[in-house]
Amino acid sequence: MEKIVTRHFGQPNSHRLENYLKDNGYEAARKALTQMTPAAVIDEVKKSNLRGLGGAGFPTGTKWSFIPQANPKPKYLVINGDEGEPGTFKDKYILEQDPHALLEGIIITCYAIGSHKAYVYIRGEYLKSLQILQAAVDEAYKANYLGRGIMGTGFDIDVVVHPGAGAYICGEETALLESLEGKKGFPRLKPPFPAVVGLFGCPTVINNVETISCIAPIINKGADWYAKLGCEKNGGNRLFCISGHVVKPGIYELPNGITLREIIYDHAGGIPNGRKLKAVIPGGISAPILTPDQIDVKMDFDSLKAIGSMAGSGGIIVMDDTTDMVWAAMVAARFFAHESCGQCSPCREGSGWVYRNVKRIYQGQAKPHDLNNLPGIVNNIGGNTICAFGDAVSMSVGSYVTKFRSEFEAKIKGEYAESKH
Amino acid sequence: MFSAEFKQELDKITNKYEQKRAALLPLLHHVQEKEGLITPQTEADLAEYLGVPVVHIHEVVSFYHLFHQKKMGKYHFSICQTTACALCGAEGVIEHIEQRLKIRPGETTPDGKFSLSVVECLGACEIAPVMQGNKDYVGCLNKKKVDEIIDKNS
């Protein structure tokens, strides 16, 4: 399999400009700026079937085409490096080991959408990533890959590296914009969408670190090549993250369309200590949990959606048969309760309530009606909130209750019966 | 009010942004780096410098977990408790620190040497259970590693 995003990983000083230049570094940017029109770049990215790798899987080229070119306001590119989805750690590797790949992608993207200013928002805990990226930006400015009239073309571009400060919700694109503007990370009411009213009220594209790191290879080698690497409607490879009860946790660049079984057993070494698989999260904590009979699913956006889960951020968390699923549900519920921004009432009150509820069930202090009421309460959050966080609470925590109901029942004090109250 | 020199230092950051207020998070990091915490005085000074009502500065400080309104201990344990780390033994690590240092999450030891926080996913699940110790990520935690860190920083 051809490595794309990880092609420079492991090389000595892979993060340095001189290493990047050894391998056609910045040639795709030069090609785009000098041989292609912005519209042609967008078309190419559309044809590649590249889809957002932050979690939503939205076709990247299509997103870029929403920018209203006739709008006289300046356009912005914002790179989402908030990487907060539990189970996900891939962008950290790109930032630390191949930041120039991201920068080259930024140049091409800005050219395509008519932007001259990009902000890279990186979660505040990633101090190493922030440092390394800033050093790469400095190198790029010095060598005129960023700044005024880059690489002898007339194109101006500035990049600012911007730290977050510890809030998962800032991974939601409009909450990220709010945070970038110096406010609390409260997601915005939509419409308008960022493509029309985004950063500072201007048309904005927000894309994940990994997504933009794929752009230069697509321009270099062509959309068809990229599209063929993946599966239908989901081109290219993806940096899967796998953790939890596996022998070899880590990142694995694999084609879209590979099965979950292959990732767990053929690449990550399977379950350690001779234990068996009990459950697996396929795409970050927001993704509904899967049972062992479901692991032959292909790990692309459409296939996972079809079985009632999601490809999300590609963060796979494996649970072996020692795992108490009520406890696992509690851990998930606790995460959501801690990270709810608190703006809208169903999520603010609901996420805390669900956590306390599941915790009581786990601690053996709940009655039958608590468990009977739980699915209804959980489902009431999703669909009624300002952003998808509410949907994630419902889908994620709800999936534990649905698929492992008997474990919940076993924890209930007293006679368990199908009573309404 | 910020001194003229400090304003110049901050201007270097603020000038990167089209709107001054957007510099708030990096400015707060900058000040916290120097002083170890965000004080009401800093909030008032930033409010003046950015032209933002001070109440909204305080909202930001209280919203984001990386900003502290109290000084942390010299060594600050931020242990992740989310799914992957939880599966790999984070609870045991947290318990062990609580036992050795005699503090609960959110507290600092009386001698000011250690603070303990429990946080959500740090984005390093491949080396779970992981923590951020001051600035650095330390992974594959176990009782032994924790003891070494505590002994080294005592």
Place this chain on the structure above:
Amino acid sequence: MPNLSIDGKQIEVPAGTTIIQAADKLGISIPRYCYHPALPVSGNCRICMVEVEKQPKLQIACYTPVADGMVVKTNSPKVLEVRKTVLEFLLVNHPVDCPVCDQAGECKLQDYYMEHGQYDSRLSDVKVKKEKKAFSIGPTVMLDQERCILCTRCVRFADNITKTSEFGVFSRGDHSQLDIYPGKQLDNAYSGNVVDICPVGALTDKDFRFKCRVWYLSQTKSVCPGCSMGCNITVEWDKMRPHVHKNARVMRLKPRLNQDVNQYWICDKGRYNYRFIDENRIQHPQFKDNLITWDEAVGVIARAIKPLQDSNQTNRIGVIASAQLTNEDLFAVRKFFKETLKGAQVDFRMPENPGDSDNFLIKADKNPNTAGALNILQADAQVEQIVQKAVKGEIDVLYVFGHDLVKIFSKETVAQIAKKVKLFVYQGSNINETCGYAHLNLPSSVYAEKEGTFTNCQQKVQRIWPAFLPLAEAKSDWQIISLLSAELGAPLAYHHAQEIFKDIAANLAPFSEMTYEKIADKGMVLKA
């Protein structure tokens, strides 16, 4: 203009109108917490969700603009279910303080629960505790963080209306707390308004705290007499339990919506200035140290005036009228003192230092009816000259309406006047220092006891309605003048304030074609 249907009713509204606004126009009131017509939309409470045909998800009515051909349902089973859902979430951590909460009876949690909730509780958990309960955040407002449903109306009010930014929501998730900036106070000139807009009992009025259950209150429309803005108000009063209220009738004032005058707001001075309605009132006519009857009082005045009338010396009558009087009162003053007693020196313009003002509702002119007085009295004399003449002994009858001359001209001057003038009449509602010097004190009604009109700084004539009968023996100023004029053989023959207004409209061009019905409760501007 988009044409849409809401619950089967058609309406055409300007583009950009939101569903909730269109529904309000149709008289369909969609439940709302965070939405307020005067504040930017927040969309966080989620209770205004409605069903829009062809949209798979429910939409919040406060933010969704109408579209031509849109079909909206505000009471479908889905909508009714989601209202229960939102209420349930809001009540998870809300302390059921109703028995001790001032908001009870006008609380949107109570109201919507009774209308749309009525579900069985599924709560088995302890409620989240917040830091501040029954906490004073300033001279006028109490905060209870646990009752707060984080609708952020107060935050948006302080950011956008007063632009003083006292409020913020700190922390996040269900530990979010509404608070003012630590160490600061909520002490701007409009602080009381946040109590009005808070849909629950999180922000409550200290002045009204534990005073009276709102279901005992009656409401009467009126206009604040505190300055020339003439903010529209509602006087809220309880006459049934004088034993509880120590004979006070008015419990509080609330601003009344008038888009052209004060929108939804009133300043604190105006809001809390109601105690004079019940306290420190002049209750009976009094001549020197003796309480007398109205007949006797009128006789005293008539006996002082008649000789001056007969000997063509009406210029020895000085009248210091007031821009605190209604248009009707002022017209009676004009008819009697200026026409019947032609030659009498009449003015109302006091040499006062202008009061504080701002670029919002507070006006420097602290009188509610200066524009009315200017138009109706067309004064030619001057108050200062009248006072000087009185001091010199050139005035035999000095008739003062409501002014505390001691405050404006000094004790010495007023003492001198009392000596020199043959009859010094003070006609007012409340006791002040001047009363002690006046020979004859006459009790007049306060604005809340009167029917009439004021003319504000926008030249807008606005109606006031009487909440209750005048206290003790007080009468409207025009009624007193009617008694006097009848005694002197030139009756005004008015029985109701409306009759006077008819005369005003008939005789004074700026008021032409105005009637009480046309003025209604929004007011009418004088003709140029």
